[in-house]
Amino acid sequence: MSGIGRREFIGMGMAGAAGLALRGPLMSALGQVAEPGYNVLFIPVDDLRPQLGCYGQTMMQTPQIDRLAAEGTAFTRAYCQQAVCSPSRTSLMTGCRPDTTQVWDLYTHFRDNIPDVATLPQQFIANGYHAEGMGKVYHGGLDDEASWSIPSWRAKRSAFRKPETLELVKRLREEAIAAGRDIKDRRYRIRGVPWEDPDCEDSDLADGATCDHALERLAEVGDDPFFLACGFLKPHLPFVAPKRYWDLYDPESIELADNPFAPQDAPSYALSNWGELRAYHGMPKQGPVTDEQARTLIHGLAEMELRENTIVVLWGDHGWNLGDHGMWCKHTNFESSVHSPLIISVPGQTPATCDKLVEFVDIYPSLCELCGVPAPETLEGTSFVPLIEDPTREWKSAAFSQYPRTVRGVGRSMGYSMRTDRYRFTRWAIPEKDFLEYELYDHEVDPKENVNVAGLAENAALVAELSAQMDAGWQHGR
Numbered sequence: 001m002s003g004i005g006r007r008e009f010i011g012m013g014m015a016g017a018a019g020l021a022l023r024g025p026l027m028s029a030l031g032q033v034a035e036p037g038y039n040v041l042f043i044p045v046d047d048l049r050p051q052l053g054c055y056g057q058t059m060m061q062t063p064q065i066d067r068l069a070a071e072g073t074a075f076t077r078a079y080c081q082q083a084v085c086s087p088s089r090t091s092l093m094t095g096c097r098p099d100t101t102q103v104w105d106l107y108t109h110f111r112d113n114i115p116d117v118a119t120l121p122q123q124f125i126a127n128g129y130h131a132e133g134m135g136k137v138y139h140g141g142l143d144d145e146a147s148w149s150i151p152s153w154r155a156k157r158s159a160f161r162k163p164e165t166l167e168l169v170k171r172l173r174e175e176a177i178a179a180g181r182d183i184k185d186r187r188y189r190i191r192g193v194p195w196e197d198p199d200c201e202d203s204d205l206a207d208g209a210t211c212d213h214a215l216e217r218l219a220e221v222g223d224d225p226f227f228l229a230c231g232f233l234k235p236h237l238p239f240v241a242p243k244r245y246w247d248l249y250d251p252e253s254i255e256l257a258d259n260p261f262a263p264q265d266a267p268s269y270a271l272s273n274w275g276e277l278r279a280y281h282g283m284p285k286q287g288p289v290t291d292e293q294a295r296t297l298i299h300g301l302a303e304m305e306l307r308e309n310t311i312v313v314l315w316g317d318h319g320w321n322l323g324d325h326g327m328w329c330k331h332t333n334f335e336s337s338v339h340s341p342l343i344i345s346v347p348g349q350t351p352a353t354c355d356k357l358v359e360f361v362d363i364y365p366s367l368c369e370l371c372g373v374p375a376p377e378t379l380e381g382t383s384f385v386p387l388i389e390d391p392t393r394e395w396k397s398a399a400f401s402q403y404p405r406t407v408r409g410v411g412r413s414m415g416y417s418m419r420t421d422r423y424r425f426t427r428w429a430i431p432e433k434d435f436l437e438y439e440l441y442d443h444e445v446d447p448k449e450n451v452n453v454a455g456l457a458e459n460a461a462l463v464a465e466l467s468a469q470m471d472a473g474w475q476h477g478r
């Protein structure tokens with residue numbers, strides 16, 4: 001970028017968000033010369049809860065993600081729109097909320113419902129970018145051809161490495177087949193053990209191989225600006241990481257959730273029975289491999305002199321319960337499920353931690369604004385670029401998430417949840433059955449959401465007020 005420093009540019013853009021959206025970073029200070037926009041390195045991380053050093057979790061050793069955060073903006077209150085892989089990723093990649101994508105499960109492809117939507121990388125391709133996807137970007141089996149300039153890439157690696165695990169998986173498979181089960185049916189998939197610590201190289205496992213592939217591709221990028229999505233599978237179950245990463249942690253020193261109980265007065269269906277983990281043998285702990293992959297990628301960018309023109313954005317697709325409320329995995333509307341890591345680093349920006357409420361649907365319009373790519377009118381989020389410049393400014397008043405649940409004996413309900421500065425408010429309704437229940441957690445005194453205070457008489461007016469705010473929806477969240 002000539003004629004204007006990146007820092008000046010960022011400052012200029014932030015001073016008037018609309019101006020930046022119109023001018024984009026493609027123009028010089030004179031407004032004449034179009035230059036290639038920023039590259040984007042886009043790093044989805046599967047099931048990464050904000051348990052990172054840069055979020056104050058000193059137990060974790062995540063120095064490289066912390067370094068990325070130290071160079072960029074770490075959003076400490078970022079929320080996914082639905083706490084499970086495909087609905088969350090689909091929402092983020094289309095810039096639309098789950099009720100628009102109508103993807104609330106792990107089986108529906110968004111093209112079946114919104115066939116003409118321009119996904120985030122697709123919009124970049126339409127504006128001169130080369131977009132590649134590798135590793136897990138969309139949920140498995142739900143890739144989207146139109147999103148990539150060349151077919152997406154996945155590492156071919158076994159999920160496990162240890163001979164005894166491979167033997168166990170083989171035996172379970174044989175037993176299932178002998179019992180007449182179709183093991184290709186998702187319900188009967190053989191999952192094996194929940195964790196493993198093989199003594200192997202990073203590249204022997206899928207994430208290491210994906211990282212290597214990303215570095216190879218970065219070395220070969222052409223003249224067009226790139227949008228490179230490099231999705232990591234870990235720390236999603238099964239927790240498999242090379243032994244040396246496990247050895248960084250003393251099991252005795254690992255802190256356990258201090259609220260391993262259901263919230264007081266919360267409806268039982270609000271909780272998850274964490275069937276995802278129960279499908280494995282044994283019990284889990286957390287492996288830290290992702291940090292190392294992020295380091296290698298970002299280091300590679302620096303070596304190739306791409307870092308100074310590349311925006312890096314790292315996000316976990318949702319939170320994860322590590323025994324919180326007695327649950328494991330995600331699949332709920334609680335803070336521990338929807339609160340997710342989001343870090344963006346824009347060259348030349350002033351590093352900051354930002355505690356304003358942001359949503360994953362905001363990522364699409366933000367990257368558009370930063371890269372001078374026009375944002376489609378269908379987007380249902382708000383660019384958080386102004387927060388990169390001024391992390392303390394006034395911002396949106398609520399973040400919205402949702403999760404469907406069957407209420408026993410009543411029917412299927414979509415639980416809508418709203419995080420405001422102070423409260424988490426969740427509403428479960430089945431209008432045709434005259435069913436309506438609320439959850440209300442006051443984060444000022446109950447940050448772990450241990451007591452549902454929606455039913456207290458003194459909170460009746462507050463519940464009505466929050467309910468009205470929820471009805472007004474995300475469009476009125478600012």
Ligand SMILES: [Ca+2]
Nearest residue numbers: 046047085317
């Ligand atoms: Ca996930």
